[in-house]
Amino acid sequence: MSGPQTAQLFSLMADVLTAGFSLREGLNFARVMLPKMHQTIADIQNRLAQGIQFAEAMRPFVSVDCFYQIKIAEENGELISVLTNLGNFLAVKVRQQQKIRAVLRYPLGILICLGLLIVAIKQLLLPELSGLGAKQLSIPSIGWSLKICLLVFITGLITISWRFLHQPRLRQLQVACKLPVVGPLLKMYWHYYLSLNLSLLLNSGMQSHDVMKLLQTYESKSLLRQLADQLNNHLRNGAKLDAFVDRYRFIPATFKVFFNKGLSNREIAKDLKVDAQLTYHRLFNRVEGLISLIQPLLFGIIGLGIVGVYLSILLPLYHTIGGLS
Structure with a gap:
């Protein structure tokens, strides 16, 4: 994913998770709101359906450092805050x-x-x-x-x-x-x-x-x-x-x-x-x-x-x- 696309996805996912959506529901919503990323989000959903964690599902689409930041956050219950930080940081960049x-x-x-x-x-x-x-x-x-x-x-x-x-x-x-x-x-x-x-x-x-x-x-x-x-x-x-x-x-x-x-x-x-x-x-x-x-x-x-x-x-x-x- 490009920088703007990654920033959009992370910011949107942080917002929908904060609103009480599950990961699956949030990704379904993202496919509607971000049509240019439809195939990428579908690939992430397919990986999640195989029992893979969200960070691992995102791994092919983000940098190594970004992946480990998501992984650490997911394992410690801070996924929403870290996605918000990443979305803001990438958007500013x-x-x-x-x-x-x-x-x-x-x-x-x-x-x-x-x-x-x-x-x-x-x-x-x-x-x-x-x-x-x-x-x-x-x-x-x-x-x-x-x-x-x-x-x-x-x-x-x-x-x-x-x-x-x-x-x-x-x-x-x-x-x-x-x-x-x-x-x-x-x-x-x-x-x-x-x-x-x-x-x-x-x-x-x-x-x-x-x-x-x-x-x-x-x-x-x-x-x-x-x-x-x-x-x-x-x-x-x-x-x-x-x-x-x-x-x-x-x-x-x-x-x-x-x-x-x-x-x-x-x-x-x-x-x-x-x-x-x-x-x-x-x-x-x-x-x-x-x-x-x-x-x-x-x-x-x-x-x-x-x-x-x-x-x-x-x-x-x-x-x-x-x-x-």
Whole structure:
């Protein structure tokens, strides 16, 4: 399913379940309200009819992280709240993507026009000015040395990307969190994701070691599984939890506070849930702030390009007028 479709389905299912519908009734209602997803919902219903849980029925249609979030919620009686959160989160994500496209549309159109203008000036205007005796101020072309450097850069980028994609997911996230702009957003998202899921598990009455054992049963490409494996090895070597939290950039430092206060698991779960909600709002505000910076930056680049184009026209004209006088 696409992002907008997933957001629509989760939000609708949360609403009908809150209204007292059963899963079967809710999916029947969703097939009527979301005709474009008729076949997908029918497939989910067929899987449920075979005795499969809702999370497992959704598994082919959602990401791994989304699947485990639904699975944890379903097993701990929090399906409605988590579907609501997922629906809201995905809906906001879709709106922000649409907003980015809208913000980029006008500046990119101007950049394309500016590029065409530069080509026209270089191919048509500058040769004419040169014929009039002007000292031509040509728009620099890409030399062989620059082409070679560009080729080496692209080759290196492809190699690094290939190696990155073949790393374990935990390692990928560690590297991605170091990137400018994207890194802080990833850290906030995983702060929210880990806090929310741990709050659900601990609120169910499970002990910390039981949570770790449960996460180790998840599939190997799940980040929760990889984290649980690393934490298990870390604790078996006699190391402390604080050191493990410090090792990974995307694990929030607040975990050290929550798990060292001597609170009960349900109290920790409550703190984690509040922490997740606050982090979600911070993430939303940060993304909105970055989106608002896109147009000013692009218009700044466009402004520099326009200045360059004017100089490429006016300076040869100045030399031409000087030569005629």
